[in-house]
Amino acid sequence: MKREKWGKYLRVVFGRTSFMALALVAQIVVLFAAFRWISNYLYVYGGFTLLSAVVVLYIINKRQNASYQLAWVIPVLIIPVFGVLFYLFIEFQRGPRRLRKQLNYRLQETAPYLKQEPAVIKALSKACRRTGHLADYVMRYGGYPIYDRTHARYFALGDTMFPEMLNELRQASRYIFIEYFIIERGHMWNTILAILEEKVKAGVEVRVMYDGMCSLHQLPVDYPKVLEKKGIRCKMFSPIRPVLSTYQNNRDHRKILVIDGHTAFTGGINLADEYINQKERFGHWKDTGIMIKGKAAISFVMMFLQMWNINENGPGEYRHYLPDADYFHPPQLNMDGCIMPFGDSPMDNEAVGQCVYMDILNTARKYVHIMTPYLILDSDMMTALTFAAKRGIEIIIIMPHIPDKPYAYLLARSYYEELLLAGVKIYEYTPGFIHAKVFISDHEKAVVGSINLDYRSLYLHFECAAYVYKNEMIRQAEHDFRETLLSSQPVTVEDCRKYPLFKKMAGSILRLFAPLM
DSSP states (O other): OHHHHHHHHHHHHHSHHHHHHHHHHHHHHHHHHHHHHHHTOHHHHHHHHHHHHHHHHHHHHSSSOHHHHHHHHHHHHHSHHHHHHHHHHHHSOHHHHHHHHHHHHHHHHHGGGSOOOHHHHHHHHHHOHHHHHHHHHHHHHTOOOOBSSEEEEEESSHHHHHHHHHHHHHTOSSEEEEEESOBOTTHHHHHHHHHHHHHHHTTOEEEEEEETTHHHHTSOTTHHHHHHHTTOEEEEESOOOSSOOGGGGOOBOOEEEEETTTEEEEESOOBSGGGGTSSOSSBEEEOOEEEEEETTHHHHHHHHHHHHGGGOSSOOOOGGGSOOTTOOOOTTSOOOSEEEEEEEOTTSSOOHHHHHHHHHHHHOSSEEEEEOSOBOOOHHHHHHHHHHHHTTOEEEEEEESSOSOHHHHHHHHHHHHHHHHTTOEEEEETTEEEOOOEEEETTTEEEEESOOBSHIIIIISBEEEEEEESOHHHHHHHHHHHHHHHTEEEEOHHHHHHSOHHHHHHHHHHHHHGGGO
């Protein structure tokens, strides 16, 4: 037992994560040493002080969120030389610019397969002009159309979605695309992997892509090679490297499973055992997902291929992965209303996910019900939430009672009192951790996907979701919200005022740096 314990410690000390942390610290030390050296030379220091003013003007006039601007202006002004060196070092790197160029190229390639059907948008605009305007916005600025004749099914837990994922995987006949933020070996992934191996032997094309953060804890660095030997094509998006760069801030946070172009899954559920409550980490893990069948699945096909081809040379193949024209949907499937899958990218300066959420808040007539694991808000989202509550809309937010990240919970608590005073109701899920990302409004619209209410999801990560309008799935989601509310405790203004002072102070300090966290 002692040997195993010591082995665990040694793996941590001499592991890849520790090495990368030391390398990053070393780079900061070098920058700080340069700052100290420059400080000894008055004219050079004075020049950098003037440069800091130029940098501040550059930051303020740059097209980005005001909270990000403030988070950078503070260190540049407080520590003029070091702040300027650090900002310039991070800002002017080739990685993000190269990624943006490659992604734009792939978006242009997939555009012919993501055209809006005029009859669908015309009928939608006639039924609800505001929703039609939102669909038009997502099409023009996100590149994703809205579809009719698509079935949607809501899953209140990863425990219930997992068996359906396995059922659909077993029926795959052409291809399987998997793109997840986290893949971790255990019951969930091992069960899926066994099916993938069988499908590869049967001639089904299988591709797996996961975010490079997995290489720190969940998977070995060479795991793509392990899967390639099994006949599964595999990529790791943006491997973590010991280099200070904003490029490494842009993670692939999407959760996408596509089968044969006609069936797709998304939501908050990653491929790891805690998401199906096979392993307990923070009490009961409450998560949600959605399965869609029909034309709307094409958007997830193209979303996956855009990311897969982002570092490929030459044109990508897309037409081959459209669903078979003769695919037959079982007649019992409900295909009412419209569904709009969409992706969000940190590379285009367009916060599509946030705009969709804010549109729901701004157009609600009766209520907006929200489940989110994190609540780290910029001024725009705070205004949208409080204004909706002030104009009489019932706004209820369910948060975790057992958080996975203490700093994120401290940050969230720093917003509670202002929200409560405006009339927003906040509950905490007492059995454990809620990882769901759900917006529901007025029994007629809902969003289920990977987009949290924090800076990372809204501005830094690649994300995805499905916007659903007047489909039976919305009733399922609202029923789940009401059931979850029964297992949650309300937070009051008095609770906020009794919160320990040092925790309040910690949350207030963290808010200064929230956009960079």
